[in-house]
Amino acid sequence: MxxxxxxxxxxxxxxxxxxxxxxxxxxxxxxxxxxxxxxxxxxxxxxxxxxxxxxxxxxxxxxxxxxxxxxxxxxxxxxxxxxxxxxxxxxxxxxxxxxxxxxxxxxxxxxxxxxxxxxxxxxxxxxMPPTLKNFGLESAVNDFFQKINGAGAINVNCRFHDYKVRLKAEKELIVFRVIQELINNILKHSNSSFIHLTQHNGEDNMIIRLHHDGRGLTHEDFIKMSKSNTGLGLKNIQSRLKVIHGDILFEQDPSKSFYKATIDIPKEYDEK
Incomplete structure (x- = not known):
């Protein structure tokens, strides 16, 4: 048992x-x-x-x-x-x-x-535009926008909230070229009635944001186009920003009334 x-x-x-x-x-x-x-x-x-x-x-x-x-x-x-x-x-x-x-x-x-x-x-x-060289990014962007406004086809304006200390000349030129490329793309493809640019400073970075009310890109669109054989202008933007360790984000506003592109630029970075 x-x-x-x-x-x-x-x-x-x-x-x-x-x-x-x-x-x-x-x-x-x-x-x-x-x-x-x-x-x-x-x-x-x-x-x-x-x-x-x-x-x-x-x-x-x-x-x-x-x-x-x-x-x-x-x-x-x-x-x-x-x-x-x-x-x-x-x-x-x-x-x-x-x-x-x-x-x-x-x-x-x-x-x-x-x-x-x-x-x-x-x-x-x-x-190297003389206004950029002599007076800096804010003056160069204002001058660029005034020329666009002079045509009377679209309303563009910009506001720099805090740009007392200039970036290095090479970095200013790259940022200016990126802004030019973005504006040219908006003028060519978006059919916008206005473009508004703002600049703000963070602790370690500078933020530049463009708003417009036309046809725009989401970040998914940007990634797809930058990886394709088309969209050379977008590749140029990405490659330029990479040189200065910058980044860009494309978004549509939740209200779906406008699109925005946000450029994030480090103020200081290790160049080695």
């Missing part, structure tokens, strides 16, 4: 032990498969991030190359012929000409050289 009771008591214990063993094996198997899944996901995210970095790098290189080609074309097509023409007036044969003809040739050459100087100055201004 005691032996039978012992068997009856041992059976549930054995079954419980086997059940716990199966549960432990199942849990270990689940953890292993889950970890493998997490690793695969992380590898996929790293691959996607690497691809995105390559896209941004290609966009940045293409942008720089386009700017170089534009400058080269302006110098070759405009400045080159002007200087070649000026040279025609300043030949060795001038010494054999009468004084009046010499003076006329010098005067004509001077006019052409002055025109070439102005052309080179214009090219230089396109690289």
């Amino acid at each position: 005691t032996f039978l009771q012992s068997d009856v008591t041992a059976t549930p214990l054995l079954l419980g032990t086997i059940g716990m063993l199966f549960l432990a094996i199942a849990l270990i198997t689940f953890i292993i498969f889950h970890q493998r899944k997490v690793i695969r996901f992380q590898l996929k995210m790293q691959q996607m991030e690497s691809e995105q970095q390559k896209i941004l790098l290609r966009a940045s290189i293409k942008l720089q190359e386009e700017e170089r080609q534009r400058i080269a074309a302006d110098l070759h097509d405009d400045a080159g012929p002007l200087l070649a023409t000026a040279r025609l007036y300043l030949t060795e044969n001038m010494v054999n000409l009468d004084k009046a003809t010499q003076l006329q040739s010098i005067f004509s050459a001077k006019q052409i050289i002055d025109e070439a100087i102005q052309l080179v100055r214009n090219i230089s201004h396109s690289l």
Whole structure:
């Protein structure tokens, strides 16, 4: 009788032990498969991030190359012929000409050289607008907006709430180019009636926000377009901001009455 009771008591214990063993094996198997899944996901995210970095790098290189080609074309097509023409007036044969003809040739050459100087100055201004260089981002944006308002097609305005200390010149230029690109995209594609820009300072960053009431982008749209073969302007914005460790967020207001783009720029960052 005691032996039978012992068997009856041992059976549930054995079954419980086997059940716990199966549960432990199942849990270990689940953890292993889950970890493998997490690793695969992380590898996929790293691959996607690497691809995105390559896209941004290609966009940045293409942008720089386009700017170089534009400058080269302006110098070759405009400045080159002007200087070649000026040279025609300043030949060795001038010494054999009468004084009046010499003076006329010098005067004509001077006019052409002055025109070439102005052309080179214009090219230089396109690289670094003089208002931006001399007076800073706020003045440059105000000047840019005044020119747009002068056309009378759209109402644009901006307000800098606290820009007493200027960013570094290179950073100001990048931020200004990003603002220009955003404004140009809005003017081309959104059919807006107004654009409003504001600037605020945080503790360690500066926020610039653009509002407009036309067709706009959500951040999902921005990500899709920046990864596609189209949307070069958006890639340029992203690649420029990457250089200064900045970020941008596209949103539609909850009221669905306007869209906004928010640029977040660190005031200081480690350049090493």
